[in-house]
Amino acid sequence: xxxxxxxxxxxxxxxxxxxxxxVGSLHAPDAEMAINHARDVYTRRNEGxxxxxxxxxxxxxxxxxxxxxxxxxxxxxxYRHPTFFPMPEEVKNL
Amino acid sequence: MSDDKFNYVLRLADNALILSQRLSQWCGKGxxxxxxxxxxxxxLDLIGQARLWYAYAAELEGKGRTEDDLAFLRDAHQxxxxxxxEQPNGNYxxxxxxxxxxxxWHYHYLQALCASGDERIAAIAAKSLKEVTYHxxxxxxxxxxxxxxxxxxxxxxxxxxxxxxxxxxxxxxADELDLAMHGAGIAPDLAMIRQAWVAHVxxxxxxxxxxxxxxxxxxxxxxxxxxxxxxMGYLLAEMQFLQRAYPGAQW
Numbered sequence: 001x002x003x004x005x006x007x008x009x010x011x012x013x014x015x016x017x018x019x020x021x022x023v024g025s026l027h028a029p030d031a032e033m034a035i036n037h038a039r040d041v042y043t044r045r046n047e048g049x050x051x052x053x054x055x056x057x058x059x060x061x062x063x064x065x066x067x068x069x070x071x072x073x074x075x076x077x078x079y080r081h082p083t084f085f086p087m088p089e090e091v092k093n094l
Numbered sequence: 095m096s097d098d099k100f101n102y103v104l105r106l107a108d109n110a111l112i113l114s115q116r117l118s119q120w121c122g123k124g125x126x127x128x129x130x131x132x133x134x135x136x137x138l139d140l141i142g143q144a145r146l147w148y149a150y151a152a153e154l155e156g157k158g159r160t161e162d163d164l165a166f167l168r169d170a171h172q173x174x175x176x177x178x179x180e181q182p183n184g185n186y187x188x189x190x191x192x193x194x195x196x197x198x199w200h201y202h203y204l205q206a207l208c209a210s211g212d213e214r215i216a217a218i219a220a221k222s223l224k225e226v227t228y229h230x231x232x233x234x235x236x237x238x239x240x241x242x243x244x245x246x247x248x249x250x251x252x253x254x255x256x257x258x259x260x261x262x263x264x265x266x267x268a269d270e271l272d273l274a275m276h277g278a279g280i281a282p283d284l285a286m287i288r289q290a291w292v293a294h295v296x297x298x299x300x301x302x303x304x305x306x307x308x309x310x311x312x313x314x315x316x317x318x319x320x321x322x323x324x325x326m327g328y329l330l331a332e333m334q335f336l337q338r339a340y341p342g343a344q345w
Binding site (some may be wrong): 003005026027028029033036037039040041044063 | 126127128131132135231233235239244258
């Protein structure tokens with residue numbers, strides 16, 4: 001077992017959820033134990049049905065300084081928002 | 095017969111309660127936050143199982159005693175848990191080895207107990223088995239990691255295994271009550287459990303590079319009959335203090 005316990009980020013998909021959501025982080029020597037720990041730390045109240053763990057070091061984050069360039073809303077360009085199409089009833093979760 | 099069943103269910107309850115009490119002593123002292131939470135989770139699983147067994151035992155007895163009476167107002171000689179479970183926590187190697195040896199037994203036992211002729215027992219076993227499947231997965235994983243870890247961790251795990259081994263005999267050697275319950279179609283055949291347990295423990299120990307002591311070596315026994323090691327009295331004194339000092343206390 002490795003002596004280093006790096007940081008892992010934990011993502012859990014809830015019972016009726018469609019996507020994995022970030023729920024927190026923990027330390028573990030490897031992925032297998034990170035999953036076990038995630039189960040003990042984050043899923044004891046029926047929170048989820050699936051767990052992802054990823055080494056925190058493998059995650060790249062956007063920089064707060066890029067906020068305007070990346071996230072400036074395009075509200076003035078209505079043609080960029082697909083709100084003009086009627087959606088059939090049968091198509092759920094879109 | 096109903097007396098026998100009461101005593102039998104009490105054994106299952108006592109095993110869960112005593113190990114839970116031991117594990118809860120780690121709370122806030124685990125070697126890492128994640129391990130601390132994991133041990134506490136296992137302790138809570140076991141206290142939940144103990145409550146189910148005690149509630150049923152109290153019903154079987156039918157003398158108006160409650161699960162609390164059974165847990166907090168009996169003396170050491172009235173407890174029927176395995177000697178292994180009352181052993182001190184020691185270091186983390188001792189605790190995880192004790193856990194693994196019991197989990198492996200518990201898992202195979204509960205699996206067989208799901209087919210019990212007593213519906214209530216089968217139902218409690220089925221519910222507990224889900225939790226215990228995880229306990230075993232976790233303690234097996236740690237046995238391998240620590241056994242096949244550093245020189246020091248290997249040494250500590252081997253020492254723990256050698257020390258605790260002599261308490262494993264009574265888990266799978268049937269006494270009169272076990273035989274009577276098996277005869278009545280309520281309890282599994284302990285000889286079968288022993289086979290499964292030995293095979294399971296041997297395979298995980300091999301992965302962990304640990305040397306397994308001889309399964310036929312001399313073993314302590316007596317826990318099931320209420321004859322305990324010197325640790326039991328201290329454990330109960332701490333656990334039962336409040337009920338003893340302030341009988342009937344409520345808040």
